[in-house]
Amino acid sequence: xxxxxxxxxxxxxxxxxxxxxxxxxxxxxxxxxxxxxxxxxxxxxxxxxxxxxxxxxxxxxxxxxxxxxxxxxxxxxxxxxxxxxxxxxxxxxxxxxxxxxxxxxxxxxxxxxxxxxxxxxxxxxxxxxxxxxxxxxxxxxxxxxxxxxxxxxxxxxxxxxxxxxxxxxxxxxxxxxxxxxxxxxxxxxxxxxxxxxxxxxxxxxxxxxxxxxxxxxxxxxxxxxxxxxxxxxxxxxxxxxxxxxxxxxxxxxxxxxxxxxxxxxxxxxxxxxxxxxxxxxxxxxxxxxxxxxxxxxxxxxxxxxxxxxxxxxxxxxxxxxxxxxxxxxxxxxxxxxxxxxxxxxxxxxxxxxxxxxxxxxxxxxxxxxxxxxxxxxxxxxxxxxxxxxxxxxxxxxxxxxxxxxxxxxxxxxxxxxxxxxxxxxxxxxxxxxxxxxxxxxxxxxxxxxxxxxxxxxxxxxxxxxx
Numbered sequence: 001x002x003x004x005x006x007x008x009x010x011x012x013x014x015x016x017x018x019x020x021x022x023x024x025x026x027x028x029x030x031x032x033x034x035x036x037x038x039x040x041x042x043x044x045x046x047x048x049x050x051x052x053x054x055x056x057x058x059x060x061x062x063x064x065x066x067x068x069x070x071x072x073x074x075x076x077x078x079x080x081x082x083x084x085x086x087x088x089x090x091x092x093x094x095x096x097x098x099x100x101x102x103x104x105x106x107x108x109x110x111x112x113x114x115x116x117x118x119x120x121x122x123x124x125x126x127x128x129x130x131x132x133x134x135x136x137x138x139x140x141x142x143x144x145x146x147x148x149x150x151x152x153x154x155x156x157x158x159x160x161x162x163x164x165x166x167x168x169x170x171x172x173x174x175x176x177x178x179x180x181x182x183x184x185x186x187x188x189x190x191x192x193x194x195x196x197x198x199x200x201x202x203x204x205x206x207x208x209x210x211x212x213x214x215x216x217x218x219x220x221x222x223x224x225x226x227x228x229x230x231x232x233x234x235x236x237x238x239x240x241x242x243x244x245x246x247x248x249x250x251x252x253x254x255x256x257x258x259x260x261x262x263x264x265x266x267x268x269x270x271x272x273x274x275x276x277x278x279x280x281x282x283x284x285x286x287x288x289x290x291x292x293x294x295x296x297x298x299x300x301x302x303x304x305x306x307x308x309x310x311x312x313x314x315x316x317x318x319x320x321x322x323x324x325x326x327x328x329x330x331x332x333x334x335x336x337x338x339x340x341x342x343x344x345x346x347x348x349x350x351x352x353x354x355x356x357x358x359x360x361x362x363x364x365x366x367x368x369x370x371x372x373x374x375x376x377x378x379x380x381x382x383x384x385x386x387x388x389x390x391x392x393x394x395x396x397x398x399x400x401x402x403x404x405x406x407x408x409x410x411x412x413x414x415x416x417x418x419x420x421x422x423x424x425x426x427x428x429x430x431x432x433x434x435x436x437x438x439x440x441x442x443x444x445x446x447x448x449x450x451x452x453x454x455x456x457x458x459x460x461x462x463x464x465x466x
Contacts, residue, residue: 003058003347005222006297008230008252009155013349018221019250023063024055027212027249029225029233030066030112033093034074038272039291039302040226040258040265042100046288047255047296047350048224049106050392054346057338057391065215066109068094071116072204076190086191100275103284104291105393105400111215115207119193122202122210125244126182126195134243138173140185140198146178149239155252156231180236182206205236212237213246223249227256228264255296265302273302282307285401289314289394293356297349313360317385318396320363322460323370324382331397332379334386342388352392359388423452423459 003016018024028048031041045066055062070090079086094114101108126142129135134148146152146160153160163178171181181203186192192199212220225234234252241248257264265272278287290310294300324332337343339362345354366381389395422441429437442452450461 001058001343001347003055004349005251005253006349008254011157014251016221016251018060019219022059022061024060024222025063025216025220026052026065026222026224027208027216027220028064028066028109028223029208029229030068030109031094031097032069032072032074033090033097034072034078036093036096037100037275038258038265039275039278039287040272041097042104042106042275043258043291043300044224044226044255045101045106046104046292048253049101050292050296050352051222051224051253051350052107053391053393054350058347062110063216064107064109065111065113065212067208067211068097068112068114069204069207070094070114071191071201080189096276100279103275103279104288105284105398107393113211113215115202115211116193118207118211118214119195119202121214122183122206123195125206125210125213125240126197128244129182129240132243132245134239135182136175137197138175140200141171141173141181142183142197143171143174143179144182144236144239144243145175146180146239147176149243151242152239153231153235155235155238158231180205180232182240205233206240208233209237209240209244209246209248212248213241213244218245219247220249222251222253224253224255227254230254253296256299258291258300258302260302262301282311285394285396286311286314292392292394293352295349295351295353314394317359317363317389320366320385321382321396324366324378327370327375328379328382332382332386334390334395335380335383336387338387338391339384342391346391355388355392359385362388423461426452427459 004013005016006012007014026048028044030045031037048064048066052062052064068090071086075086075090078084078089082089126135129144130137130142133145135142135144153163160178171184182205183195183197183200184203185197186199186201190201192201212223223234223237238248259265260273282290286307290307291300293310300306338346339358342355342358345351345358348354362381362384366378366385369375369377369381386395386397390398393400395401422445426438426441429435429441445452445461453460
């Protein structure tokens with residue numbers, strides 16, 4: 001068994017070899033909390049949640065760090081616009097992100113450090129970089145000297161001569177316009193912390209290098225994030241960490257975006273779909289299925305139609321669950337192991353689409369067993385499906401999703417009573433061989449969004465696709 005991952009730095013799929021046998025250390029660039037999350041933000045957390053779950057299934061002890069950027073230019077700008085303290089904006093949006101992660105079934109990180117809680121570590125790193133000749137202080141700012149680090153831009157494979165920083169950043173005293181700020185001197189009305197170079201606040205890139213060093217040490221296995229972070233954020237992290245003396249990340253893994261009309265979903269473009277609104281319209285487990293089942297390196301073009309297709313596909317799986325549980329007379333335990341073909345797909349760069357194809361094939365096999373009245377075979381197939389979906393965080397019987405079922409229990413009961421009254425009328429029509437009336441009742445129920453299925457134990461109903 002060898003897990004393989006696409007390493008952005010190598011531009012190829014590599015066998016995963018952990019730095020410490022049996023352990024995996026992952027650092028994921030998390031939320032910048034200037035606003036509530038859209039589904040593109042949550043996709044990243046969800047993709048790496050599935051990665052973490054797969055490593056855990058394969059027997060690894062996973063340390064998973066997901067940071068929170070709770071101070072930056074955008075948060076300060078929002079503070080001025082809304083006339084609210086910067087920390088109030090950050091805290092509210094941090095809670096919104098965690099609510100989104102939780103709603104979609106993401107496991108909590110091992111640690112979730114905030115940038116403002118690690119100024120001491122940032123000062124230590126800046127001091128070391130200045131001593132080594134890789135950074136310098138100017139007018140209370142601390143800049144990284146990009147020319148001092150020969151490996152700069154190795155991740156994005158750009159040429160330094162082609163990189164130009166905008167002149168309107170407000171950062172003064174740079175030796176080279178491409179040098180980037182690790183620490184920004186205090187400005188009137190802005191939050192600030194004391195350092196040997198005067199009061200100021202962190203630059204965006206420094207925090208991740210410092211926090212990865214604190215929680216994962218000089219070297220760790222995997223650094224993750226969205227494609228948009230490769231440059232400048234991850235390039236600058238690498239420069240800081242390696243110039244400081246850290247080996248830093250051994251693998252770089254990047255997830256693709258959620259797009260609308262071909263454009264990356266973005267708050268600034270005004271094309272974002274907030275998670276808080278989506279969970280009111282769609283069941284969270286369906287959203288997880290929709291966002292988590294495409295390959296993590298593939299773009300997802302958002303559309304209502306695609307979501308309806310995901311809802312319909314997942315409903316077929318849930319229908320299989322229901323039929324087998326009825327046949328078995330109670331819950332079916334998940335199998336101890338997933339099928340080999342599923343494991344092979346997941347080992348190959350987290351091939352969730354291929355793994356999901358095995359899930360649906362197994363569901364079809366289970367439905368065939370039900371049609372043949374082969375109870376044992378149907379139960380065995382459901383046990384396999386539960387094991388596979390459990391690894392993906394999509395098992396409808398997982399306790400996490402129980403709350404989702406509970407929220408709809410009262411409504412379901414009321415609808416069930418009404419539907420059964422109508423079904424009794426249909427059964428009476430069938431008994432007197434009034435097929436036209438029976439078919440008309442079924443068609444009316446279908447038009448209402450209900451699917452009627454005749455079974456040996458009587459008719460049953462389920463919600464159909466929207």
